[in-house]
Amino acid sequence: MDLTLKVWRQDGPGKPGEFKEYEAKGISSEASFLEMLDTVNERLVEAGDVPIEFDHDCREGICGMCGVMINGHPHGDQKGTATCQLHMRKFNDGDRIVIEPWRATGLPVVRDLIVDRSPLDRIIEAGGYISVNTGGAPDANLIPIPKPAAEASMDAAACIGCAACIAACPNSAGQLFTSAKLAHLNLLPQGQPERYKRTAAMVEKMEEFFGSCTNHGECEEACPKSISIDNIALMNRDYMMAKLKDRRKFGQR
Amino acid sequence: MTTLDAKVPAGPIQDKWTSHRFDSKLVNPANKRKYEIIIIGTGLAGASAAASFGEMGYKVRVFTYHDSPRRAHSIAAQGGINAAKNYTNDGDSIFRLFYDTVKGGDYRSREANVYRLAEVANEIIDQCTAQGVPFAREYGGLLDNRSFGGAQVSRTFYARGQTGQQLLLGAYQALARQIALGNVTLYNRSEMLEVVTHEGRAAGVVVRDMVSGEISSHSAHAVVLATGGYSNVFFLSTNAMACNTTAIWRAHRKGAHFANPCFTQIHPTCIPVHDEFQSKLTLMSESLRNDGRIWVPINPDDTRPANDIPEDERDYYLERIYPSFGNLAPRDVASRAAMRMIDENRGIGPLKNGVYLDFAEAIGRLGKDVIEARYGNLFEMYERITDEDPYVVPMRIYPAPHYTMGGLWVDYNLMTNVPGLYAIGEANFSDHGANRLGASALMQGLADGYFVLPYTIADYLVDYLNVAPVSTDHEVFKDSEREVDERMKKLLSINGMRTVDSFHRELGNIMIEHCGLARSKAGLEKALVQIPALREEFWKNVRVTGTEDSYNSELAKAARVADFFELAELMCRDALEREESCGGHFRVEHQTDEGEAQRDDVNQAHSSAWEWNGYGQAQTHIKEPLEFEYVALAQRSYK
Numbered sequence: 001m002d003l004t005l006k007v008w009r010q011d012g013p014g015k016p017g018e019f020k021e022y023e024a025k026g027i028s029s030e031a032s033f034l035e036m037l038d039t040v041n042e043r044l045v046e047a048g049d050v051p052i053e054f055d056h057d058c059r060e061g062i063c064g065m066c067g068v069m070i071n072g073h074p075h076g077d078q079k080g081t082a083t084c085q086l087h088m089r090k091f092n093d094g095d096r097i098v099i100e101p102w103r104a105t106g107l108p109v110v111r112d113l114i115v116d117r118s119p120l121d122r123i124i125e126a127g128g129y130i131s132v133n134t135g136g137a138p139d140a141n142l143i144p145i146p147k148p149a150a151e152a153s154m155d156a157a158a159c160i161g162c163a164a165c166i167a168a169c170p171n172s173a174g175q176l177f178t179s180a181k182l183a184h185l186n187l188l189p190q191g192q193p194e195r196y197k198r199t200a201a202m203v204e205k206m207e208e209f210f211g212s213c214t215n216h217g218e219c220e221e222a223c224p225k226s227i228s229i230d231n232i233a234l235m236n237r238d239y240m241m242a243k244l245k246d247r248r249k250f251g252q253r
Numbered sequence: 254m255t256t257l258d259a260k261v262p263a264g265p266i267q268d269k270w271t272s273h274r275f276d277s278k279l280v281n282p283a284n285k286r287k288y289e290i291i292i293i294g295t296g297l298a299g300a301s302a303a304a305s306f307g308e309m310g311y312k313v314r315v316f317t318y319h320d321s322p323r324r325a326h327s328i329a330a331q332g333g334i335n336a337a338k339n340y341t342n343d344g345d346s347i348f349r350l351f352y353d354t355v356k357g358g359d360y361r362s363r364e365a366n367v368y369r370l371a372e373v374a375n376e377i378i379d380q381c382t383a384q385g386v387p388f389a390r391e392y393g394g395l396l397d398n399r400s401f402g403g404a405q406v407s408r409t410f411y412a413r414g415q416t417g418q419q420l421l422l423g424a425y426q427a428l429a430r431q432i433a434l435g436n437v438t439l440y441n442r443s444e445m446l447e448v449v450t451h452e453g454r455a456a457g458v459v460v461r462d463m464v465s466g467e468i469s470s471h472s473a474h475a476v477v478l479a480t481g482g483y484s485n486v487f488f489l490s491t492n493a494m495a496c497n498t499t500a501i502w503r504a505h506r507k508g509a510h511f512a513n514p515c516f517t518q519i520h521p522t523c524i525p526v527h528d529e530f531q532s533k534l535t536l537m538s539e540s541l542r543n544d545g546r547i548w549v550p551i552n553p554d555d556t557r558p559a560n561d562i563p564e565d566e567r568d569y570y571l572e573r574i575y576p577s578f579g580n581l582a583p584r585d586v587a588s589r590a591a592m593r594m595i596d597e598n599r600g601i602g603p604l605k606n607g608v609y610l611d612f613a614e615a616i617g618r619l620g621k622d623v624i625e626a627r628y629g630n631l632f633e634m635y636e637r638i639t640d641e642d643p644y645v646v647p648m649r650i651y652p653a654p655h656y657t658m659g660g661l662w663v664d665y666n667l668m669t670n671v672p673g674l675y676a677i678g679e680a681n682f683s684d685h686g687a688n689r690l691g692a693s694a695l696m697q698g699l700a701d702g703y704f705v706l707p708y709t710i711a712d713y714l715v716d717y718l719n720v721a722p723v724s725t726d727h728e729v730f731k732d733s734e735r736e737v738d739e740r741m742k743k744l745l746s747i748n749g750m751r752t753v754d755s756f757h758r759e760l761g762n763i764m765i766e767h768c769g770l771a772r773s774k775a776g777l778e779k780a781l782v783q784i785p786a787l788r789e790e791f792w793k794n795v796r797v798t799g800t801e802d803s804y805n806s807e808l809a810k811a812a813r814v815a816d817f818f819e820l821a822e823l824m825c826r827d828a829l830e831r832e833e834s835c836g837g838h839f840r841v842e843h844q845t846d847e848g849e850a851q852r853d854d855v856n857q858a859h860s861s862a863w864e865w866n867g868y869g870q871a872q873t874h875i876k877e878p879l880e881f882e883y884v885a886l887a888q889r890s891y892k
Contacts, residue, residue, distance in 0.1 A: 045797075153385075161323055190385045
């Protein structure tokens with residue numbers, strides 16, 4: 001198939017950028033979206049030009065490294081699919097495809113389609129863990145966890161940290177990412193001792209970088225792992241409780 | 254002649270690790286902050302080691318070429334992690350896990366290391382559960398297990414088809430906590446391009462900031478390489494695009510021995526190649542073989558769709574040839590069996606390059622819901638790539654390069670022969686012999702990082718109390734920085750006619766043909782002519798555009814491929830000198846009448862370590878003899 005690409009090119013952080021058009025001719029419909037970009041890049045190098053930079057790695061939809069806006073949709077418009085899992089058979093011969101980096105103030109462009117997602121690491125560092133040192137953990141079967149609780153925790157833990165939720169949000173809010181990590185940990189018995197401290201710390205760190213949630217729901221639509229916005233409700237409840245609860249009484253049942 | 258001292262402690266195997274920990278010197282808690290440790294890589298091994306060191310009080314710097322530690326390729330591991338908990342009451346024990354792993358590795362691993370791995374495996378499950386890793390559970394709330402290849406017990410813990418992701422997130426979160434506490438400093442988008450040694454010891458590393466192109470030096474008391482495997486030497490593999498050999502190869506060039514480079518694993522269940530522009534291969538977890546049945550049509554000319562082929566015209570060849578292990582035969586055995594089917598022209602799919610993995614029977618028995626709960630994300634991944642629904646038609650699978658058992662030679666302390674330089678996880682050679690069993694990579698990465706290296710490193714560090722690391726102004730660092738800078742400038746200046754990928758693809762084709770599933774003397778000799786010629790052409794005719802002082806992934810890729818050429822040559826030499834078949838190394842000259850691997854325990858019961866002698870010089874072959882006191886050497890049988 002023959003395609004026309006309109007791609008955002010930008011030399012570096014803070015530098016001016018612009019759209020450039022590229023012809024992508026003779027692309028197989030069996031190719032993945034990133035393999036299509038590989039082909040375009042190989043041709044650019046052969047012509048002596050600088051290839052289009054984009055983040056990618058596992059190409060199995062799990063590492064969270066890839067992700068671009070495709071025709072205005074994060075990871076394209078196939079639901080529950082990361083950019084690397086998108087295949088050209090979902091496009092038509094002659095299509096014109098607009099490819100942009102994630103657009104959010106909190107995620108500045110590094111080069112071309114690559115953005116800086118380090119704020120997500122900062123949010124995890126603020127409290128996205130259970131504070132246990134290596135060694136001395138009790139037997140794994142000491143704490144039975146009801147299967148539905150373990151499953152709900154796993155549903156949230158499936159987040160790949162790609163930041164599509166932020167790119168999709170008209171407010172560039174980081175709620176879905178942050179709440180997915182909070183739900184993963186706060187739904188488990190192991191996560192209870194730090195539940196409210198964690199929630200307050202992560203929410204406040206998130207707000208340093210990203211906008212506010214106004215319940216558009218675009219994030220869930222864009223999420224390649226279909227993480228539910230129910231997690232945001234859980235987070236909001238826990239955040240409120242974090243401000244009300246007397247943590248000195250947590251030892252009581 | 255150099256000899257190798259594996260430093261295996263004396264005593265009965267079940268006491269070695271305990272007595273070794275007692276005999277090792279300790280660093281007093283208050284003194285730990287006086288030591289600096291550099292860790293390269295943030296996968297399971299690197300992240301778990303960095304977090305553990307940080308918790309202990311060491312000053313740690315950790316480097317990753319990704320934007321975040323969580324991207325490391327451990328994240329893509331699907332199936333599970335082994336431990337000998339015996340939660341399923343099927344007779345498992347530490348000794349059985351040890352025995353299965355030695356046997357699975359076709360008796361080419363070091364017994365003491367493997368025993369220790371089996372010994373600490375249970376602690377890993379406890380640790381990860383305490384961290385909040387959401388392992389699969391039974392309705393009673395206790396942990397669930399499933400089976401994996403090469404074992405007749407159910408000992409694999411899992412989190413759906415995303416076990417690697419959940420374990421890595423656990424380690425990453427522990428690491429994040431140490432970063433927040435200031436015990437660990439993270440350098441992201443920073444690629445290590447040289448190991449620096451001084452007076453024979455590891456002194457530090459030279460790294461390149463991938464965003465600014467800045468080259469800088471970092472010194473420390475010890476350097477830990479946790480940089481994974483080198484399957485991407487084959488171009489097409491299940492590894493992530495960025496996985497490479499550069500860190501361990503640069504260490505090799507600075508004197509660290511490279512061990513068993515030819516021991517590579519070809520995984521039986523990957524989605525077959527579909528086209529020549531393909532960039533990578535996708536694994537379908539071995540766990541699928543719990544419920545999936547592998548078959549090909551009996552008649553090579555059968556062109557009917559899979560579901561139209563009646564039961565009695567199908568050959569469930571693994572169940573036929575290996576009745577006791579059936580579809581759960583180990584990876585090397587299952588891969589070769591698939592290769593034989595395809596060689597007999599019984600392959601399926603448009604290119605006749607696959608075999609069927611069929612879930613119809615399991616769906617009939619258990620229902621679609623159960624299969625979806627167990628493997629839902631894998632089925633979805635398959636559907637995305639192939640546009641076929643595996644709930645309705647059988648999956649098509651084919652063997653593909655997946656894991657490398659070889660790596661830097663390390664002793665019992667996980668230290669290379671260069672003092673102060675350690676290799677952990679897939680980057681070392683130590684635990685899997687000639688073939689790794691499923692769900693053992695995650696086990697080894699976390700064992701090394703959480704429970705082995707944190708103890709063994711003190712024994713080395715203790716002698717350098719109050720000795721400052723070599724200054725980064727020292728000429729050994731300046732020379733290395735200059736060398737790295739020149740390497741980058743050289744790659745940019747060639748301005749030839751071919752792209753990096755075109756060279757990499759050609760190298761991969763040579764390797765898969767001559768050093769892949771089956772190897773022959775003639776083929777390896779041919780590869781040893783082709784590879785140096787291609788390498789020479791690369792250095793004359795590669796084209797890398799862009800600049801050195803900005804984000805330039807073509808440049809990074811070119812530097813990695815340059816190192817793959819040198820590694821590829823060593824792999825072929827190692828394969829040529831190992832005159833036997835064992836595990837993933839199958840020399841066509843050495844096979845039983847039934848086409849199984851034929852070991853030579855008289856002449857080949859050793860690990861091969863290769864000593865660097867300078868660019869353009871052949872490496873020296875050093876043998877570490879392998880002694881088996883606890884596992885009797887036998888022809889491996891899964892029948």
